[in-house]
Amino acid sequence: MSQAMMRVTVQRYRPEQDDAPFMQEFEVPYADDMSVIDALHYIKDNLDGTLSYRWSCRMAICGSCGYMVNGVPKLGCKTFLRDYLNTGLTVESLANFPIERDLVSDIGDFVEKLEEVKPYIIRQDAVSVQDGEHLQTPAQLTRYRQYSLCINCGLCYAACPQYGLNNEFMGPAALTLLHRYNQDSRDQGRDERIDIVNAEEGVWGCTFVGYCSEVCPKGVDPAAAIQQGKVESSKDFVMSKLRPRRSS
Amino acid sequence: MSKHSKQYQRADEPIFWGLFGAGGVVAAFATPALILITGLLVPLGVLQLDYASVNAFASNWFGKLILIAVIAFPMWHACHRIYHAMHDLKVDVARGFFKVFWYGMAFVVTIAAGAYLIAI
Numbered sequence: 001m002s003q004a005m006m007r008v009t010v011q012r013y014r015p016e017q018d019d020a021p022f023m024q025e026f027e028v029p030y031a032d033d034m035s036v037i038d039a040l041h042y043i044k045d046n047l048d049g050t051l052s053y054r055w056s057c058r059m060a061i062c063g064s065c066g067y068m069v070n071g072v073p074k075l076g077c078k079t080f081l082r083d084y085l086n087t088g089l090t091v092e093s094l095a096n097f098p099i100e101r102d103l104v105s106d107i108g109d110f111v112e113k114l115e116e117v118k119p120y121i122i123r124q125d126a127v128s129v130q131d132g133e134h135l136q137t138p139a140q141l142t143r144y145r146q147y148s149l150c151i152n153c154g155l156c157y158a159a160c161p162q163y164g165l166n167n168e169f170m171g172p173a174a175l176t177l178l179h180r181y182n183q184d185s186r187d188q189g190r191d192e193r194i195d196i197v198n199a200e201e202g203v204w205g206c207t208f209v210g211y212c213s214e215v216c217p218k219g220v221d222p223a224a225a226i227q228q229g230k231v232e233s234s235k236d237f238v239m240s241k242l243r244p245r246r247s248s
Numbered sequence: 249m250s251k252h253s254k255q256y257q258r259a260d261e262p263i264f265w266g267l268f269g270a271g272g273v274v275a276a277f278a279t280p281a282l283i284l285i286t287g288l289l290v291p292l293g294v295l296q297l298d299y300a301s302v303n304a305f306a307s308n309w310f311g312k313l314i315l316i317a318v319i320a321f322p323m324w325h326a327c328h329r330i331y332h333a334m335h336d337l338k339v340d341v342a343r344g345f346f347k348v349f350w351y352g353m354a355f356v357v358t359i360a361a362g363a364y365l366i367a368i
C-alpha cells in the first residue's frame with residue numbers, strides 16, 4: 001500500500017543567507033491525526049534539518065506554536081492536516097511580529113507588554129501567612145476565571161489590525177491579563193494599572209473588530225475584556241472629573 | 249526595567265465613546281425605520297405624512313427630545329466611526345485637524361438641530 005502524501009508549503013527565512021523570506025514546498029506523509037506540528041517534525045527529521053519553529057507541549061497549553069496557517073493565526077498542535085485536504089496547507093510565522101528565523105517570530109514586544117500590566121496580585125494591606133488563605137466565592141471566581149485561561153500564544157496579536165497598524169497599542173492579551181487582575185477580589189492594584197487602561201495605547205486603541213476573540217484557541221474572549229475595560233475607563237473618567245485624582 | 253517609567257496619558261475617548269455607543273443604539277433601532285419612512289415610503293406615496301401632524305409632534309417637548317436623539321446621536325456615531333476608519337485606512341495625516349473636523353461636524357449638527365427644534 002502506498003503512503004498518501006500531502007504538500008505543505010512553509011515559510012523560510014535564514015537571516016544569515018536570505019535577503020527576504022521565501023516559501024518552500026515539502027511532501028509529507030499524510031495521516032488523519034497528523035497536526036501541523038507533526039508535519040513540521042517530519043520535515044525537520046527527514047527532509048530538512050535546518051527548519052526552525054517553536055513548539056513544546058503539543059497539547060495547546062504552552063502557547064509556543066502559533067503560526068499563520070493559510071493566513072489565519074492558529075496553534076500548530078491544535079490544527080490538523082485533515083482540515084486542509086481541499087485547500088492546501090501553507091504555514092508562515094505569526095503576522096504583526098518580526099520574523100526571527102523561518103517560523104520563529106520575535107515576540108519580545110508582546111512579552112514586554114504582558115509584564116507591563118503588573119500581572120500579579122497587588123495588596124495595599126499586607127497579609128501574613130498566619131491569616132490563612134484568601135477566600136473567594138464562586139461568583140468572585142467567575143468574574144475573572146475565563147480571562148485567566150490565556151496561554152500567551154500571541155494569536156490575538158497576529159489577528160489584531162490595530163496592533164498591526166501601531167504596536168504602541170497594548171493589544172488583546174495584555175489588556176485581558178490586566179483586566180483579569182483588576183477583576184480579582186484578592187487584588188488591590190487597580191490604581192497602579194488604571195493609567196494603562198485609560199490611555200490611547202490602552203483600551204482606547206481598540207475599535208472592537210473582534211477577530212482576536214475569534215482566533216483565540218482557549219475561548220478567552222479578549223475583545224470582551226477590553227470592552228469591559230472601556231466601561232471601567234469611562235467610569236474612571238467621570239470620577240476623575242468629580243473628585244480630584246489621588247496622588248500617585 | 250526602564251519600560252516601567254513609561255508615562256501614559258489619559259485619552260479623551262470616554263466622551264466620544266459614550267456618544268458613539270448611544271448613537272449605535274439609536275442607529276440600530278430607529279435609523280433604518282426612519283430611512284424607510286422618510287426616504288422611501290413617504291416619497292413613493294405609500295405613506296402619508298401631513299405637515300400639521302409632523303409639526304405638532306415637533307412642537308411638544310417629548311417630540312423634540314425624540315427628534316434630537318434620532319438626529320444627534322447617530323451623527324456622533326458616524327463621525328466617530330469615520331474618524332477611526334481614517335486611521336484604519338492609514339490616513340494618519342493631520343489627526344488633530346480631522347478630530348476637530350469630524351467631532352466638530354457632529355457638534356454643529358447637534359446645536360443646529362437643537363436650535364431649530366427649540367424655535368418650532
Ligand code: SF4
Nearest residue numbers: 150151153154156216
Ligand atoms: S487571549 Fe487567547 S489568543 Fe490571545 S494570547 Fe491568550 S490564549 Fe492566545
Ligand code: FES
Nearest residue numbers: 057058062063077
Ligand atoms: S506546542 Fe504547546 S501550545 Fe502548541
